Amino acid sequence: MNNGAQDKRCEIWAIGGGKGGTGKSFVTSSIGTHLASKGNKVVLIDADLGGANLHTLLGVSKPRNSLTDFFEKKASLKDIIVNCGIPDIGLVSGTLSSLDSENIKYAQKLKLFRQIKAIDTDYILIDLGAGSHNNTIDTFLLADKMIVVTLPEITALENMYHFIKNVFFRKLKIILSAHGLKDVIQDVWKNRDAHGIKHLKDVVEHLMGTSVHIRDIIENELATFRIHIVLNQVRSGREIMVGASVKSVCLKFLGFDAQYAGHIEYDETVLRCINKRLPFMLTHPFSHVAKEISKLTENLRDGRQITVTADKYANRRL
Amino acid sequence: MPIEDYKKYFEALELSPDSQLSEVRNSYLHLKSLYSNDSIVTSAIAYELSEEKRHDIVEQVEEAYTKLIDFFENKGSDPAGSKKPSFVVGEELKQYMSGMTSFSGELLREIREKLGVNLKDVAVFTKIRKQYFEDIEREKFSSLPAEVYLKGYIMEYARYLSLDPEKVANDYIGRYRSAMKDKGKQD
Numbered sequence: 483m484n485n486g487a488q489d490k491r492c493e494i495w496a497i498g499g500g501k502g503g504t505g506k507s508f509v510t511s512s513i514g515t516h517l518a519s520k521g522n523k524v525v526l527i528d529a530d531l532g533g534a535n536l537h538t539l540l541g542v543s544k545p546r547n548s549l550t551d552f553f554e555k556k557a558s559l560k561d562i563i564v565n566c567g568i569p570d571i572g573l574v575s576g577t578l579s580s581l582d583s584e585n586i587k588y589a590q591k592l593k594l595f596r597q598i599k600a601i602d603t604d605y606i607l608i609d610l611g612a613g614s615h616n617n618t619i620d621t622f623l624l625a626d627k628m629i630v631v632t633l634p635e636i637t638a639l640e641n642m643y644h645f646i647k648n649v650f651f652r653k654l655k656i657i658l659s660a661h662g663l664k665d666v667i668q669d670v671w672k673n674r675d676a677h678g679i680k681h682l683k684d685v686v687e688h689l690m691g692t693s694v695h696i697r698d699i700i701e702n703e704l705a706t707f708r709i710h711i712v713l714n715q716v717r718s719g720r721e722i723m724v725g726a727s728v729k730s731v732c733l734k735f736l737g738f739d740a741q742y743a744g745h746i747e748y749d750e751t752v753l754r755c756i757n758k759r760l761p762f763m764l765t766h767p768f769s770h771v772a773k774e775i776s777k778l779t780e781n782l783r784d785g786r787q788i789t790v791t792a793d794k795y796a797n798r799r800l
Numbered sequence: 801m802p803i804e805d806y807k808k809y810f811e812a813l814e815l816s817p818d819s820q821l822s823e824v825r826n827s828y829l830h831l832k833s834l835y836s837n838d839s840i841v842t843s844a845i846a847y848e849l850s851e852e853k854r855h856d857i858v859e860q861v862e863e864a865y866t867k868l869i870d871f872f873e874n875k876g877s878d879p880a881g882s883k884k885p886s887f888v889v890g891e892e893l894k895q896y897m898s899g900m901t902s903f904s905g906e907l908l909r910e911i912r913e914k915l916g917v918n919l920k921d922v923a924v925f926t927k928i929r930k931q932y933f934e935d936i937e938r939e940k941f942s943s944l945p946a947e948v949y950l951k952g953y954i955m956e957y958a959r960y961l962s963l964d965p966e967k968v969a970n971d972y973i974g975r976y977r978s979a980m981k982d983k984g985k986q987d
Contacts, residue, residue: 681850683849731842
């Protein structure tokens, strides 16, 4: 949406993906570290309110402030950004003392979103929790770049598909509501048998057929809706292809654009560093993993994607 | 080819219209393999992927590939400037070739030599590694790539030699399969 009155100075990236343990926090902190090393001011927000641990990845054992201060003590978001020892990176910790994420009220959520957008910095990275709760999805939709971190494992892929489908559905619902067509999607879905609808793409196609007005709205949305894929813990050439395959499934079966931003190889040094609370990007700047993260960060920043060619991996048999 | 079709075919292969021949081939091989076989990527979303739709996708991908290959061959617009086959297939040879039903690696080599083509030309034109064609001719099955890629390579090779790509590939793959099966039994 083009809002001329607001000076859009910073870019918001959200990192989600549905499943826990895919490395979202590691990827968030590493991308942030790379952006900061290139002279950007970065604020990392840990929105994994049920299981916050972004601070640990940045080497902070007990953050002085956290979102608890925002939700309970009415502190403003910019006042709870803590320094995490890495130059130009601020952290909003998600460690909550009592509140759990599902109890956050609608008004609090809107206030948080407003204050996130008002932070004075170059990049804001939001690390999301697992699952497809509406609060998680709405935070994801806040971003200029929606990034999913997944693994070449069937369970991670299942949860990721579920997550991005929900994100897309929710976005359509919000957009249609904004045009005064609040219940259109629910109605179609409720009567899906009558319409012969089985899949997500059928819903979209059906909606687009109902009126020119709705088609224009959806086409407009589809033109900008884009998911960026980061494939983590890759162990072989064949697994690298998984990212390209997921991208194809998104295009052909879910009906929206996805880009393969990059992949990160499996390296047990990463876990060793995390356990010692050492920021990997700084302790291992010349490692293959660090290079892959730098590359995918730049791809994300410039809106590029990687092309992996099957012939390069064709003769590798596992 | 009308410009809309051209766009549609590139879209089916998930490529931008300025893509090169080698990208067309790579994308085709990847998508064909992805939607012809089961993998974690498709199994994880099986409820959205009916067999019927998958079948349609494979057909669309096949069609797009065949049409785009024709396009590249006729226009010669591949920026890399592949050297086109320069030989002429004589009537007698054409007759001889059309009567064939079995295509061993040995026979493919024979036809190629009759046409006065060397493997390097084929490799340059198709942008497929020469090694693969050598292995195809020697029927060195164990060093050949996975079947779906192999089929693509054989079809390219057959097309280059003015043979019927489907006919050659089906015959060759048949032998490849039984050889691999035998090998599996021995292991």
